Amino acid sequence: MKLRPFTDKDIPLFKKWLAKPHVAKWYERPGDWIHEINNRHGEFGFITHLIAEVDGAAIGFGQFYDMFYGQRYEDCRKIEAPGESFCIDYLIGEPKYLRKGYGKELVSLLTKQAFACGARRVFGQADPGNIASRKALEANGYVSDGEDYVKEEKICQQKNKSQQACTVMSSGTP
Ligand SMILES: CC(C)(COP(=O)(O)OP(=O)(O)OC[C@H]1O[C@@H](n2cnc3c(N)ncnc32)[C@H](O)[C@@H]1OP(=O)(O)O)[C@@H](O)C(=O)NCCC(=O)NCCS
Numbered sequence: 001m002k003l004r005p006f007t008d009k010d011i012p013l014f015k016k017w018l019a020k021p022h023v024a025k026w027y028e029r030p031g032d033w034i035h036e037i038n039n040r041h042g043e044f045g046f047i048t049h050l051i052a053e054v055d056g057a058a059i060g061f062g063q064f065y066d067m068f069y070g071q072r073y074e075d076c077r078k079i080e081a082p083g084e085s086f087c088i089d090y091l092i093g094e095p096k097y098l099r100k101g102y103g104k105e106l107v108s109l110l111t112k113q114a115f116a117c118g119a120r121r122v123f124g125q126a127d128p129g130n131i132a133s134r135k136a137l138e139a140n141g142y143v144s145d146g147e148d149y150v151k152e153e154k155i156c157q158q159k160n161k162s163q164q165a166c167t168v169m170s171s172g173t174p
Contacts, residue, residue: 001105010051011034026133059097062110064088083118120152120153
């Protein structure tokens, strides 16, 4: 799997994915997601929007952002300073790619990317009934704090931070 930047050409695909029943169940306000995407070079420029590709095919969407800048848009925990707490969101849009391990891989890549971009901890927000999302987070070392899932940065990641690049990453195919 590879992550690449979201472009205008991806908007129709993103809208199609938001309308899929398995996505719409959890992404209840598609208009908000589309508004953010449409304003990703302006008001929502603090969010990194990405497309997940497998063998050149776009199969999903992911994003991460510093919650310090995101907190004014959602009813979430208070974040005191930038550069500490990041959040990830993700979906596998193409049904034929579900339940093949790609969700876990997408969470893994987004998490690495957020740490490489300065996060000290990364949050994932999964509805209690969203078993697939919870399992994808747990498989990547996220732990529930009762409210959200969180993964803390490891000491070795802190040491290596200056050598890491905040660029879009890819992994080997599963
Ligand atoms: C959440 C999501 C990304 C998971 O993607 P996926 O590629 O199907 O997940 P994976 O194949 O990596 O499986 C992850 C785990 O969940 C399990 N799982 C996947 N789909 C499941 C389902 N419908 N019911 C129960 N368990 C499921 C898998 O068996 C696996 O468990 P394991 O760790 O015990 O092996 C995908 O279901 C999705 O896009 N859902 C809609 C959008 C969404 O909910 N996004 C997250 C919002 S917080």
